[in-house]
Amino acid sequence: MIISVASGKGGTGKTTVAVNLALSLPKGTVQLIDCDVEEPNSHLFLSPSIHQVASVGIPVPRIDESKCTYCGECAKVCEYHAIAVILKTVLVFDELCHGCGACPYLCPEKAISEVEREIGIVQEGSANGIPFANGVLNVGEPMASPLIRKTKEKVRKDKIVILDAPPGTACPVIETVKGSDFCLLVTEPTPFGLNDLELAVGMLEKLGIPKGVVINKADVGDRKVWDYCKSKDILVLMEIPMDRRIAESYSRGVPIVVEHPSYIQGFKDLFEKVENLYESSRRK
Amino acid sequence: MEQSEIKQLAIVSGKGGTGKTTIAAAFASLAKNKVMVDCDVDAADLHLLLQPKILTQEKYFGGRSPHVDLEKCTRCGLCTEICRFNAIDNGVVNPISCEGCGFCTHVCPEGAIVMVEAFSGDWFVSETPYGPFVHARLGIGEENSGKLVTVVRKKAMEVAQERGLELILIDGPPGIGCPVTASLTGVNLVLAITEPTLSGIHDLERILKLTEHFKIPSVVCINKFDINLGNTAKIASYCEKNGSRLIGQIPYEPKVVEALVNRKTVIDYPCNEVQGIVHRMWEEVESILLPPPSPLVGEGAGAAVQSRPDDAEVNMGTMAPDGGG
Numbered sequence: 235m236i237i238s239v240a241s242g243k244g245g246t247g248k249t250t251v252a253v254n255l256a257l258s259l260p261k262g263t264v265q266l267i268d269c270d271v272e273e274p275n276s277h278l279f280l281s282p283s284i285h286q287v288a289s290v291g292i293p294v295p296r297i298d299e300s301k302c303t304y305c306g307e308c309a310k311v312c313e314y315h316a317i318a319v320i321l322k323t324v325l326v327f328d329e330l331c332h333g334c335g336a337c338p339y340l341c342p343e344k345a346i347s348e349v350e351r352e353i354g355i356v357q358e359g360s361a362n363g364i365p366f367a368n369g370v371l372n373v374g375e376p377m378a379s380p381l382i383r384k385t386k387e388k389v390r391k392d393k394i395v396i397l398d399a400p401p402g403t404a405c406p407v408i409e410t411v412k413g414s415d416f417c418l419l420v421t422e423p424t425p426f427g428l429n430d431l432e433l434a435v436g437m438l439e440k441l442g443i444p445k446g447v448v449i450n451k452a453d454v455g456d457r458k459v460w461d462y463c464k465s466k467d468i469l470v471l472m473e474i475p476m477d478r479r480i481a482e483s484y485s486r487g488v489p490i491v492v493e494h495p496s497y498i499q500g501f502k503d504l505f506e507k508v509e510n511l512y513e514s515s516r517r518k
Numbered sequence: 519m520e521q522s523e524i525k526q527l528a529i530v531s532g533k534g535g536t537g538k539t540t541i542a543a544a545f546a547s548l549a550k551n552k553v554m555v556d557c558d559v560d561a562a563d564l565h566l567l568l569q570p571k572i573l574t575q576e577k578y579f580g581g582r583s584p585h586v587d588l589e590k591c592t593r594c595g596l597c598t599e600i601c602r603f604n605a606i607d608n609g610v611v612n613p614i615s616c617e618g619c620g621f622c623t624h625v626c627p628e629g630a631i632v633m634v635e636a637f638s639g640d641w642f643v644s645e646t647p648y649g650p651f652v653h654a655r656l657g658i659g660e661e662n663s664g665k666l667v668t669v670v671r672k673k674a675m676e677v678a679q680e681r682g683l684e685l686i687l688i689d690g691p692p693g694i695g696c697p698v699t700a701s702l703t704g705v706n707l708v709l710a711i712t713e714p715t716l717s718g719i720h721d722l723e724r725i726l727k728l729t730e731h732f733k734i735p736s737v738v739c740i741n742k743f744d745i746n747l748g749n750t751a752k753i754a755s756y757c758e759k760n761g762s763r764l765i766g767q768i769p770y771e772p773k774v775v776e777a778l779v780n781r782k783t784v785i786d787y788p789c790n791e792v793q794g795i796v797h798r799m800w801e802e803v804e805s806i807l808l809p810p811p812s813p814l815v816g817e818g819a820g821a822a823v824q825s826r827p828d829d830a831e832v833n834m835g836t837m838a839p840d841g842g843g
Binding site for chain 2: 242243244245246249272273275278311313314332333334335336339340371373374375376377378400401402403404405406408412424425426429430433436437440441454455456478481482484485486487
């Protein structure tokens with residue numbers, strides 16, 4: 235089963251939920267994959283030992299100017315304006331290229347080949363018996379999605395896989411949550427939390443992924459998040475109180491369940507509810 | 519006003535939830551002669567505090583996507599074979615996976631596939647009690663968030679020029695990917711908001727690496743600094759080594775959430791010390807971006823001084839060694 239943990243709003247507690255959920259499930263049953271390749275954080279709490287690091291690249295075009303007739307066909311087919319042909323010069327803008335392969339295929343002179351351009355790395359390892367993987371985007375690279383796709387190739391279907399998603403509702407989040415069996419949306423009971431939760435719910439509805447909500451810092455703000463969930467028939471599966479001690483352990487990179495083992499049962503219960511909801515959504 | 523005379527501040531963080539929008543709204547209340555722009559287009563929140571009245575609303579078509587005439591399709595499977603994103607299966611397009619590259623349109627032997635304009639989102643120009651405000655809403659599940667950011671920034675520049683405003687204040691998105699780079703290009707100063715946590719530190723190092731990559735000077739604010747004084751000290755020393763001036767340390771203050779729940783900025787709602795601290799932060803930012811003209815020189819030379827924020831204290835200096843975790 236693949237459970238993604240997303241939010242909409244940043245800083246609501248996705249990594250906190252993903253890490254503590256993973257640590258609360260029976261050893262050997264769970265895998266954690268950090269898909270927030272722009273700003274991965276879960277390794278800070280798990281301190282995994284990394285066994286393997288692989289470079290990930292996007293194929294980008296390189297022109298053999300001895301064959302090139304400067305016909306401009308490559309520039310014409312490129313939807314991203316990643317190639318420009320000016321008189322007798324061909325310019326390739328690597329950072330705009332999505333590596334779709336159209337220009338090498340369609341070049342009438344077969345003058346275009348592809349080279350791999352590194353955009354980041356995927357790391358694999360384990361922490362406390364939990365298989366772990368993350369992607370780390372090179373600073374300056376604009377595109378997260380191709381690296382997220384590569385990172386998700388590490389999913390082990392025989393495990394309960396927890397995917398820590400990035401904030402927001404745009405392509406990196408969609409790339410992370412798509413194909414997951416269930417998505418936990420972590421929110422906070424504030425106007426920003428609610429606003430972004432609604433956007434995230436819209437995104438999951440479009441993707442057709444069953445969902446449930448975890449409300450973090452549950453005693454701040456107001457009750458509007460609960461009212462919203464009720465109005466949309468979305469279950470609130472767990473509430474985590476606003477507790478300065480949690481904030482302090484978090485600041486030190488210590489998972490809640492390590493400092494306060496009384497929380498383990500709460501995360502176990504969360505998983506059981508997710509499992510039940512997933513099973514019932516499959517039966518529908 | 520010349521484009522080069524209009525100064526731009528981008529508020530970013532790396533880590534989500536550190537307080538960018540809270541500070542952006544506070545600056546909206548304090549700054550004069552500016553246009554606000556919310557570049558967090560897929561999770562925009564600034565409008566919740568600025569009470570905008572929408573003046574114009576436009577649809578943005580950021581890219582193109584393939585449309586298949588299934589009557590012409592012979593199910594030859596060539597499109598399926600060449601698509602690198604698993605986004606088309608014998609003429610049936612999966613819009614979630616499709617990256618709009620158009621490769622399929624060129625290979626289809628029946629000419630059954632054409633590219634059509636794809637809706638990316640809506641953008642708005644609004645009036646607020648704090649001045650003009652440009653914002654957007656990315657369509658659910660749509661691509662091209664970076665392009666939509668570029669659109670709202672361009673519009674903000676137009677508004678600033680039309681109205682003779684001297685400043686553009688940008689509420690940026692979290693992360694370091696394309697919506698962030700689109701929010702940063704060409705700005706004069708970055709304010710990075712962080713928190714004294716291992717995650718905050720890790721992510722701050724990456725966002726500051728990005729601003730260095732773009733050669734943009736940066737200043738830093740630590741929010742909720744009293745949660746971990748040791749980490750606050752670490753960040754302070756990192757900032758010093760890195761040449762990013764630390765301009766504010768805000769304590770954790772429950773009144774801030776109260777202000778937000780009441781849809782007020784922290785300047786317009788009593789928040790104990792926070793108001794004074796944010797006010798001082800704004801004064802620092804203002805003095806860097808819009809230094810008053812020197813009284814000793816004529817107007818022309820004064821204008822030249824203003825347009826070159828070569829203040830030694832905000833120069834990036836040498837690259838810091840990798841701070842690690």
